[in-house]
Amino acid sequence: AQSVTQPDIHITVSEGASLELRCNYSYGATPYLFWYVQSPGQGLQLLLKYFSGDTLVQGIKGFEAEFKRSQSSFNLRKPSVHWSDAAEYFCAVDTNAGKSTFGDGTTLTVKP
Amino acid sequence: DGGITQSPKYLFRKEGQNVTLSCEQNLNHDAMYWYRQDPGQGLRLIYYSQIVNDFQKGDIAEGYSVSREKKESFPLTVTSAQKNPTAFYLCASSIARTNTEAFFGQGTRLTVV
Numbered sequence: 001a002q003s004v005t006q007p008d009i010h011i012t013v014s015e016g017a018s019l020e021l022r023c024n025y026s027y028g029a030t031p032y033l034f035w036y037v038q039s040p041g042q043g044l045q046l047l048l049k050y051f052s053g054d055t056l057v058q059g060i061k062g063f064e065a066e067f068k069r070s071q072s073s074f075n076l077r078k079p080s081v082h083w084s085d086a087a088e089y090f091c092a093v094d095t096n097a098g099k100s101t102f103g104d105g106t107t108l109t110v111k112p
Numbered sequence: 113d114g115g116i117t118q119s120p121k122y123l124f125r126k127e128g129q130n131v132t133l134s135c136e137q138n139l140n141h142d143a144m145y146w147y148r149q150d151p152g153q154g155l156r157l158i159y160y161s162q163i164v165n166d167f168q169k170g171d172i173a174e175g176y177s178v179s180r181e182k183k184e185s186f187p188l189t190v191t192s193a194q195k196n197p198t199a200f201y202l203c204a205s206s207i208a209r210t211n212t213e214a215f216f217g218q219g220t221r222l223t224v225v
Contacts, residue, residue, distance in 0.1 A: 004154075009152070034213055036216075041200075041219070041221070042218055042219065043116075043118075043202055043204075043216035043217050043218045043219050044155075044202070044204075044214075044216040045216070046213045046214075046215075049212075049213050090154060090155070099145070099157065099160055099170075100214060102147075102154040102155040103154050104152065104153055104154040105153075105154055
């Protein structure tokens with residue numbers, strides 16, 4: 001069965017600094033990969049997705065992610081973090097008709 | 113506006129009572145899902161449905177039941193058999209069988225006292 005690991009439970013960055021959130025997955029073939037963001041008490045919103053093709057994908061709010069097959073990773077990046085980016089971020093993998101497996105999430109705190 | 117509506121946002125129930133959480137979507141999606149979220153944990157799949165009148169158990173189905181009588185509705189019942197029902201419940205939908213992203217509702221926070 002597929003699995004997703006987000007090694008960092010909590011990350012703190014200063015506003016304007018760069019950000020990288022890690023995601024590793026376990027699956028034999030090329031999976032469908034997603035990053036979602038969740039504000040407190042809210043549902044999840046899709047940031048970006050990777051299905052095939054270019055391994056560097058662009059998403060909303062200035063986020064991007066790179067799929068690296070050799071490392072089974074799909075790390076999320078942003079060049080300059082804004083205070084409004086503070087939230088919880090979830091990586092997800094989908095290998096079976098729209099049923100996703102989610103990581104445990106990474107909470108991002110942004111320092112002024 | 114298309115989207116997923118969960119109601120109510122907050123729900124309080126006494127221990128031993130069954131409670132039903134509502135989820136409605138107007139996205140014309142075939143697939144719908146229920147997830148449970150606890151602090152410090154990711155989303156755990158309770159039930160999912162890829163077509164009307166059919167649904168499958170997810171990873172933590174014990175103590176829960178669902179129905180899918182209409183394409184746009186997928187209510188979740190938390191029964192008295194669920195040992196730890198207090199949690200944040202999220203409903204989602206997606207276009208089935210194409211491995212696309214899920215669209216989420218705003219969640220229902222259930223507290224059992």
